[in-house]
Amino acid sequence: MRISKFTLLLIVFTLSIFSSLEAFEIQFPGENGFFIGKPMIYVITANSNDDKTIGQEGTFVFGPDKVNIGGAEYYDCTFGSESNGSHFYLGIDYANKSLTQKSIKFGQTKLEINPAVSLLKYPLFPGQKWSEKTSLVAENVVIPGLGMIPTALRVDNVKAETLVSAQVISSPAGTFNTLLVETTYTGNMIGIPMTLIQRTWLNEDNVVIKRNFEFTKPSKLMLYEIVLSKPNPNPYDLNWDGIVNILDLMYIAKFFGKSLQRTMIPNPDMDNNSLVDLSDLRLVGTHLGETYKK
Numbered sequence: 001m002r003i004s005k006f007t008l009l010l011i012v013f014t015l016s017i018f019s020s021l022e023a024f025e026i027q028f029p030g031e032n033g034f035f036i037g038k039p040m041i042y043v044i045t046a047n048s049n050d051d052k053t054i055g056q057e058g059t060f061v062f063g064p065d066k067v068n069i070g071g072a073e074y075y076d077c078t079f080g081s082e083s084n085g086s087h088f089y090l091g092i093d094y095a096n097k098s099l100t101q102k103s104i105k106f107g108q109t110k111l112e113i114n115p116a117v118s119l120l121k122y123p124l125f126p127g128q129k130w131s132e133k134t135s136l137v138a139e140n141v142v143i144p145g146l147g148m149i150p151t152a153l154r155v156d157n158v159k160a161e162t163l164v165s166a167q168v169i170s171s172p173a174g175t176f177n178t179l180l181v182e183t184t185y186t187g188n189m190i191g192i193p194m195t196l197i198q199r200t201w202l203n204e205d206n207v208v209i210k211r212n213f214e215f216t217k218p219s220k221l222m223l224y225e226i227v228l229s230k231p232n233p234n235p236y237d238l239n240w241d242g243i244v245n246i247l248d249l250m251y252i253a254k255f256f257g258k259s260l261q262r263t264m265i266p267n268p269d270m271d272n273n274s275l276v277d278l279s280d281l282r283l284v285g286t287h288l289g290e291t292y293k294k
């Protein structure tokens, strides 16, 4: 009897350790935490507008340029590949510790969100949810096989419901513990029920590992999906200042001897053997002096 009680306690204790490892929280990172102006490299895994872009790598940059929309300032966040460009107009709301989404442009297609919705609301943790009302106006919508719709599509009384959950996901950049932030937009578009889901997977350092947009109604259609392709935007420039020098070696030294449980961004484990050691230092050492476009 005693032993079984003890065993039970041990199981509960072990489970509580595991669940606390699983359930991490992302705090409001402030302006710097959005890596403003730092390029991140993603690969396009879905694009209903142009499937030729699938497999292409592109660069996402959060700002630094800002635009004024309806009296409020938003960062002009861009994603560009060889033949495709998109803009996301995102605002940092310091008062409410959130990131707001105002407008999106995929090629010629424009989507206005009025009022702006909370894309991310900090702290983020599994089980957190929020709900907002908004309206959507889509211009120059292209339907595959049909071409461009000549009039703007307006969807009023849109319900935007967000749910946060924990997920471990793999991308070409590595394997990450992530929080999946999933927003379901539901409304009626010219009398037809519409559901659009926007998903963002963030790692513990507030870096987007994967993002997609999918229509589940009126029909299932993955509009767009990008996945993080590299943990270091420029391979040997670990502090992202455009040059490989002593500062990059110092970044590796900070983690020297450590075995990494997950991929870090930037990643000091240059040869991806899960251990930060001399061979990682050597790899950066052989590229000293190299410069990258900022």
Ligand SMILES: [Ca+2]
Pocket: 236, 237, 238, 239, 240, 241, 242, 243, 244, 245, 247, 248
């Ligand atoms: Ca550097």
Ligand SMILES: [Ca+2]
Pocket: 268, 269, 270, 271, 272, 273, 274, 275, 276, 277, 279, 280
């Ligand atoms: Ca290594």
